[in-house]
Amino acid sequence: MNARDLCLGFALIALSSVAVAEPGCRPLVERPWVRAAPPGAAALAGYLVLRNPCDAVVEVVDVESLDFGAPMIHRTEEIDGISRMREAGRLVLAPGESLAFEPGGLHLMLMKPLRPLSEGDVVRIRLVLADGRRLYAEYPVRREAPVP
Incomplete structure (x- = not known):
């Protein structure tokens, strides 16, 4: 093994370590x-349903x-x-857990609309993580819940 092969080996180990350590997983809306x-x-x-994979x-x-x-x-x-x-305060989701925001329970209370909204419009909402x-996500304005 020469010095070039040794350097290449260290570089590959460093890259693979970064890929494993870098958090690429995102919760899903x-x-x-x-x-x-x-x-x-x-x-x-x-x-919505918030899922933590x-x-x-x-x-x-x-x-x-923004809406x-x-x-x-x-x-x-x-x-x-x-x-x-x-x-609701802080919402904690364990790995693999889902949380349903649904009528009569946990929900987004969207006060003071900044524009007129009617069925078929889309609003922009971001959940902020700790x-x-x-x-x-874009949330369509609907009369009824979407069918799962």
Whole structure:
């Protein structure tokens, strides 16, 4: 083995180490949609399934949108027979876990639409992760949930 072969071997080992150490796995936003609301509505609700196919825990800490002035993540809870919405706080997904945002439960509360929205429009929403990454998806405005 000569010096050139040795250097090439070290370079290949270094490249393979980088490929293994580099986190390329991203959580997946599946079946996103926003429920259509009457014209002039001050808030809409968004739904999706968030799936974590990665080997590491994923934490969702916020939501952003260019189409709403105040997007939030809420959870509907029943307390003493009364249904109330509360901010959900941090959402933690273990490896392999999925989290459904659905009517009557966890959902995106999309306050202050910045433009009129009707069925067939598409809104842009990003989930913000604790590590600073953002999961962008386009959410069609629909009357009914998409069929899985």
